[in-house]
């Protein structure tokens with residue numbers, strides 16, 4: 001190995017999930033993302049073999065987190081707590097808000113937040129975060145410079161979401177002289193070269209069609225942390241004359257976006273209300289966070305009002321909440337919309353959800369688009385950056401890169417290479 005910038009993809013060269021990249025220069029190192037593989041259990045998964053994690057040599061200067069998806073942060077709870085985590089300010093606030101509500105929820109002990117476009121230094125590494133369009137809010141790619149070399153880490157990206165203008169802006173003036181681009185390829189193997197994903201605006205229109213043709217309540221099973229999708233649901237609800245109902249988890253996540261244009265149960269958004277399912281009421285008490293509901297004063301909707309409000313409501317739900325609505329007699333003429341990856345329908349919660357909808361004889365639709373760029377946009381992205389080496393990451397199909405992109409050099413997990 002030379003003494004220039006060295007790169008090792010510990011995980012991610014042939015899978016989506018568990019992304020982890022280590023960069024080493026001049027005896028110092030940083031780690032970019034430390035995710036949990038998609039189907040893995042945290043307890044059963046070993047941290048990558050990175051000096052400073054297993055020993056105390058002080059060479060690890062910090063971990064950069066591209067965004068708040070578990071396939072990027074999932075192993076962080078296993079890190080020694082003294083290690084600094086560098087992440088977007090809104091990512092930190094959403095992770096902290098969501099932590100009590102999700103199994104294995106986490107927010108870093110020691111963190112430093114960065115801003116879009118503002119470079120910062122970590123020892124010999126100079127890092128510039130670039131805010132990108134992705135289904136995860138506040139998601140970044142990183143330009144990392146060290147020892148005269150320039151590496152760009154794509155993070156998770158797309159060009160068809162609500163932040164599409166950011167993607168276009170990036171392509172118009174990408175960082176130049178890139179030696180190595182580590183680029184995600186989630187859509188390879190899922191779409192043919194010329195197939196396109198629907199845009200988030202297409203999704204809004206399809207949601208609207210269903211809302212217009214549903215007599216009762218519309219239930220949308222989407223992730224509350226997919227903020228683009230929540231906005232699509234809200235906009236379709238507004239266009240169809242309906243109010244948006246969310247539970248305490250979604251309410252806290254939406255408030256944590258700290259972004260004016262995002263709907264949330266606060267004074268400026270009179271058509272966003274909070275419904276707290278029975279099980280969640282117990283849960284809030286158990287977790288000692290029942291006082292959160294004080295923040296929803298004047299914008300709560302209670303079980304007894306659900307049936308009468310059903311025809312003018314859309315609710316963002318998690319699968320288990322459907323039983324609560326059945327108990328409240330609010331499912332007459334309802335439609336349930338599955339608005340997340342359809343692979344989750346095969347999970348226990350997904351199967352139960354479909355069964356509950358069938359038992360209540362309610363209409364079932366799937367309306368979703370990917371959080372990742374299609375091959376067409378990946379091509380535009382890689383051509384704009386025009387790197388000397390393009391190394392596949394975050395993909396099940398690294399073999400397809402060579403047919404689509406220029407200057408591809410494949411790596412394997414755990415192998416070191418020069419920038």
Ligand SMILES: [Zn+2]
Nearest residue numbers: 067069136156
């Ligand atoms: Zn992601």
Ligand SMILES: [Zn+2]
Nearest residue numbers: 017069071156
């Ligand atoms: Zn990812």
